Amino acid sequence: MPNRAVEDRWAVVTGASSVIGLEVARSLSEIGYSLILQGARHANALELLADELGSRGRRPVVVRANLASERGVDHLMATIRERTSHLDALCWLAAAGVMRPVSALSLHHLEWTFRVTAGSFAVVTAGLRPRVSIAVSSLGSQRIAPEYAAIGAAKSALETLVRYLAVELAPASSVFGLRVGLIDTPAARRLSRYEELEALLRRRAPMGRLVTPEDVAAAVVTMVTEMSSMASGSFLTVDGGVGLVL
Template identity: 35%
Template sequence: MTGGSRGIGRRIAELLAGDGMDVVLTYRREAESADAVVEGIRRQGGSARAHRLELESEADIDRLFEDEFGDGERLDVLVASAAASAFRPLAELSTRNLERSWATNVRSFVLLAQRAAQRMPAGGRIVAVTSYGSHRAFPLYGAIGSDKAAVESWVRHLAGELGPAGITVNAVNGGLIDTDSLHHFYGQGGVPGLDVMIPRIPMARLGTPDDMAEAVRFLASPGAGYITGHTLVVDGGMTVVAPPFRSELGRDDPTRSGTESTPEGRQHTAPPQGER
C-alpha cells in the first residue's frame, strides 16, 4: 500500500496486518515513521516492511514491484492511499504544480493498478483513497480535488476492465478526517477553522483514521467480492446537507425549539405524536 507511514494509511496498514496480511507500505520522506509502523506491526505478531517510493517516478513504481513482488509472487490487495498537491488558488497554480499533482495522484494510481493486476492471477482487490473534494468545490483544493475525481473515474473504468479477472476496484472517499493533513489545510489563513466546520457535519464530529481504515478493510475483504466500481463515502453525512446548516439557524430552528413556522412567520407548538 502507498502512504502507510502516518494518518489514514498507517491505520489501514495496521488493520490489514492484524488480519494476517503481509503488508508492504511505502513512504516518500518519513522513513522513521514508516519504520515505527513496521516495528509496531511486528510487535503485535504481524508481518510488514517499508519501501521508499517516489510516486512521480514510473521507474520507482516498477522497482517497487520488482523488489517486493518478483519471481511470480502473488499480490492480493493494493491500497493507494498516498496523495500530495499544492493548495493554491487557480491563478497561482503553475504548470509544474499541475503536472506534479497529476503524476502523483492520478498517473501513479493507474500505473500501480496495471502492475498489481498482473500479479493477481486468482483475483484481488484494488482500493483507492479519495476525498470529498472530488465532488465538492471549495477554496485552494482545485488541483487535488480534480485529481481525486479523475481517480474515481479510473476506478469505474478499471472495475469494468478487470472484473472478468476477478479483481474488484473501488474507492473510499473521506470527509473531514482527523489527521495532520486536515489540520494543516484548515490552519491556513482565509480558510474557516474546524470549529466552524464540525457543527455542519450531521454526525457532529470529525472522522477518524479508523473510520476510513475500516471501510478499506471491508472493501479488501471476501465479503466485498461482488462490489466493484463504486466509491464508498465516509464523511459523517457532511456532503448530503446544504446551507442553511442547522448549526447556523437561530432560535426559530424547529429541530431544536419544538415549534413550527407558519407561512406568515408566526409559530405554533407541534402537538405530541398521535394527538390532533
C-alpha cells in the same frame, strides 16, 4: 472483526507513513495480512510502524518510493513482485499536491499532483491486478475547498480511473473508491482556512463528529473482506453524512 482468514495474503498500503495510513496498516495487520508499506519522505515513521507490527507477527516490508517518477513506481512494483506473484489487496493513500488557487498553479504543479495522486495508482493497479484495489479519495473531488483545486482535480481523475479499471480488469480484480470526509491530520491542517472549514463541518455533521483514521481503517477492512466483486467500480462514502447536508 471479520473472521475470513487472510493468512499468507499480501496487502500493500501506499501513503502508509500518513496518520491515516498507519491506522489502515495496523488494521490490515490485525486481520492477518503480510504487508508492504510505502512512504516517501517519512521513512522513519514506517520503520517504527514495521517494528510495532513485527513484534506481533511478520514484520512488514518497508519501501521508500517517489510515486511521481517512473523509477519510483517501478521500484514499488518490483518490491511487491519479489514478495508475491498475486497481490491480494492494494490500498492507495499516496497523495501530494500544491495548495494554491488555480490562478497560482503551474502546469508542473498540476502534473506532479496528478502523477502521485492518480496516475501511479492506475499504473500499479493495472500492472499488478490485485484481487481488490481501493483508491482513497476525498469530498474535494466533487466539492470546492479553498486552494484544493490541484488535489481535488487529481482525486476526480483517481475516481474516474477506478471506474475504467473496474471494467478493464474484471472479472479477476475488483476496484473500489473510498470517498472520505475531512480528518484532522497534519496534512489537512495545511488547508487554507482549515479551522473555519473544520468548525463548519462539525456544525453540519449529522454524526456529530469528524471522520477519524480509525473510521477509514474500518472501512478498508470491510471493503477488503466483505465487498462483493459485483460492486466493483463503486464508491463508499465515509464522511459522517456531511456531504448530504446543504
